[in-house]
Amino acid sequence: MRTTRKGSVEMPAFVRQLVKETEKRVSSFFKVGGRGGAEHMQGEGEEVIPSPYLDRPVLDKLTEEGCSRWGLTYALGSMQGWRANMEDYHNCVPQLGAGLADWSFFAVFDGHAGNQVAQYASQHLLNQVLATGGIGPEDHPDRVRGSFTDGFLHTDKHLLTAARREGWERGGTTVTSTLISPRYFYFANCGDSRAMLCRAGQVCFSTEDHKPYSPLERERIESAGGSVSLQRINGSLAVSRALGDFSYKGAENRPPTQQMVSPEPEVCVVERSPGDEFLVLACDGVWDTVSNEELCAFIRSRLRVCTDLRDVCSQVIDLCLYKGSLDNISIILVCFPGAPQLSAEALHQEAALEDLLKSKVAEIYEELSSQGEDPDLLSVLTVLANTDVPGLPPGGGLQSKRNCIISAYYEKKEAHNPTTPNVSVCIYIKLSQLLYQYYVISERVSIYAQSLNSSPYLSPGAWCFTVLVHSVNSSPYLSPGAWCF
DSSP states (O other): SSSSOOOOSSHHHHHHHHHHHHHHHHHHHHHHTOOOOOGGGOOOOOOOOOEEEEEEEEEEEEEEEETTTTSSSEEEEEEEESSSSSSSSEEEEESSSSSSSTEEEEEEEEEESSSHHHHHHHHHHHHHHHHTSSTTTTOOOOHHHHHHHHHHHHHEEEEEEEEHTTTTOOOEEEEEEEEEEEEEEEEEEEEHHHHHETTTTTEEOOOOOOOOSSHHHHHHHHHTTOEEEEEEOOOTSOSSSSOOOOGOOOTOOOGGSSSSSSOOOOEEEEOTTTTEEEEEOOHHHTTTTTHHHHHHHHHHHTTTOOOHHHHHHHHHHHHHTTTTOOSSSEEEEETTTSSSSOOHHHHHHHHHHHHHHHHHHHHHHHHHTTTTTTOOOOHHHHHHHHHHOTTTTTTTGGGHHHHHHHHHHHHHHHHSSSSSSHHHHHHHHHHHHHHHHHOOOHHHHHHHHHHOOOOOOOHHHHHHHHHIIIIISSSSSSOOGGGGO
């Protein structure tokens, strides 16, 4: 049982990301014989390694919510972010079938080298676990543990057949999952996605990440004929347990659980309590930027000011993005009756904080302008990051209020340099931010259509162009290096 991510407290999140990606690039460099890695044109007929990142992030979010008949509520959110492809999948089943209607299942699948394995596992893992016959109303922990392990191994076995048929041998996926019974939480984790339980305001439990440099994992890898360098298996794969990744599972005379990459989950059982508040399952795109304690504190603070769990998930995703996450970002939030509730006092404090931020942005803008500068957003953010701002959300800090800061910046910029078209631009930038944060795509289309006919400054065509350019591709969404203040 663990509640902190070891070795990550002192190092800033964005530095950890740079180290992580530098290791990957160095590995690629040696694989191509020192000829320039991903950027090197290797000659006619030779493969060029594509960049895993986009020039600007894909910010559209997939959200979902639901509930069970016994008081559980949940929401999920996911975003492609800076990655060239979306490789995360999920499975949310708030009520299982006949005989298990008071049981729930949630899982996050973080694919790599393609999304096919993650998609396959999200569709078949639960059925394989239930097919073992060890899960029933009697709720016996030892039998459920065995069913989880067998279900993972059976899924991996069937996946091998599909992978050979479809050409997915290089792909793989991590899995973090939780089966909730009336009495227990059953956590089954395979890889470096993570599940965390918050109880009575504290992190009660979190799963262990399976990394090649962990002593027990390294021992198995080396016994199977592999090595650990650059904190990766054979200098390449950054996780030591996963479904798929069959190129690392070919050691002869060794069972599946003793290969370099093992499909065996680590299964933990935690007894439920009236103090249980919420459960989080998320990929490493979340955990690379926030610790268990930070995320627990941040979500607790958001539950006191938000009634929509989808909004809470969206704010977590934004926080991770602004703290420097370069990966796909996916989170499932499961709340229980003991979760923090909406608070009038917290709402008042939140409003006061946003007023304070707006005033500080205005002060900084005026100060920079008085020095003969035309302050850009990054300059204002940099100064604000070194300013004392009381009352920031615990675990989130200044990054969690970045959308508020962006809006305040453009309001001040327009007030300082007023022009008729820019008033409209500012209005629609803020409108777009709100639409992207709070409305699903179908609702956005309707609201956009109504707004097209009401602009006092822009024609419909100019409005479309302005909103698309400014709300998606312009300065509010800076280069990767600018996400950290």
